[in-house]
Amino acid sequence: GAVVSQHPSWVICKSGTSVKIECRSLDFQATTMFWYRQFPKQSLMLMATSNEGSKATYEQGVEKDKFLINHASLTLSTLTVTSAHPEDSSFYICSAPTRIQSNQPQHFGDGTRLSIL
Amino acid sequence: DAKTTQPNSMESNEEEPVHLPCNHSTISGTDYIHWYRQLPSQGPEYVIHGLTSNVNNRMASLAIAEDRKSSTLILHRATLRDAAVYYCILTQTGANNLFFGTGTRLTVIP
Numbered sequence: 001g002a003v004v005s006q007h008p009s010w011v012i013c014k015s016g017t018s019v020k021i022e023c024r025s026l027d028f029q030a031t032t033m034f035w036y037r038q039f040p041k042q043s044l045m046l047m048a049t050s051n052e053g054s055k056a057t058y059e060q061g062v063e064k065d066k067f068l069i070n071h072a073s074l075t076l077s078t079l080t081v082t083s084a085h086p087e088d089s090s091f092y093i094c095s096a097p098t099r100i101q102s103n104q105p106q107h108f109g110d111g112t113r114l115s116i117l
Numbered sequence: 118d119a120k121t122t123q124p125n126s127m128e129s130n131e132e133e134p135v136h137l138p139c140n141h142s143t144i145s146g147t148d149y150i151h152w153y154r155q156l157p158s159q160g161p162e163y164v165i166h167g168l169t170s171n172v173n174n175r176m177a178s179l180a181i182a183e184d185r186k187s188s189t190l191i192l193h194r195a196t197l198r199d200a201a202v203y204y205c206i207l208t209q210t211g212a213n214n215l216f217f218g219t220g221t222r223l224t225v226i227p
Contacts, residue, residue: 006160034214043204044161044217093160097213105151106215108160 006109139205
């Protein structure tokens with residue numbers, strides 16, 4: 001079964017709307033989670049590292065005020081796309097390692113397909 | 118980040134072995150080699166990872182060259198459900214973040 005749950009699976013909304021995506025670890029605690037974005041026919045691009053109880057770390061070129069990340073508990077990280085526009089339409093995916101040690105396998109959510117009209 | 122190079126696409130007949138190559142000539146001594154795959158419209162799925170020695174699990178085998186500048190993911194008997202994009206990724210010691218390349222799109226022919 002899925003060890004990382006992502007919700008919602010898809011969202012369609014109007015331009016200017018803010019959209020929140022949830023990523024939950026099931027049956028394990030995740031002090032760190034990762035958020036990715038994937039455009040059609042392209043690879044995944046790491047957006048940010050979500051850290052429980054502290055600020056997220058954003059990759060170069062990713063606007064932290066545009067993509068708000070909150071990791072308030074050991075099992076939940078949220079990504080809010082603020083004032084979304086059509087160019088933000090993409091497939092957003094989260095992941096979490098099931099062990100604290102580095103270089104461990106990641107478990108990925110099934111992704112959220114975001115379409116901004 | 119150390120880069121990897123993979124063929125864009127490969128084909129295999131069903132129930133035959135598949136060898137997916139990955140070159141990583143700039144790998145450092147402590148980089149791990151990870152393989153993930155992504156089926157259409159889904160998040161990636163962990164396949165296997167290793168450091169220096171060859172690795173086997175229920176999904177696949179990972180053969181790592183002695184100089185570690187290349188590796189090969191081996192699917193022993195390809196099935197239609199193995200059709201996916203396979204990503205070879207290096208992770209630095211102390212890190213869990215993954216930087217995906219373009220991967221290899223595997224097509225399995227019935």
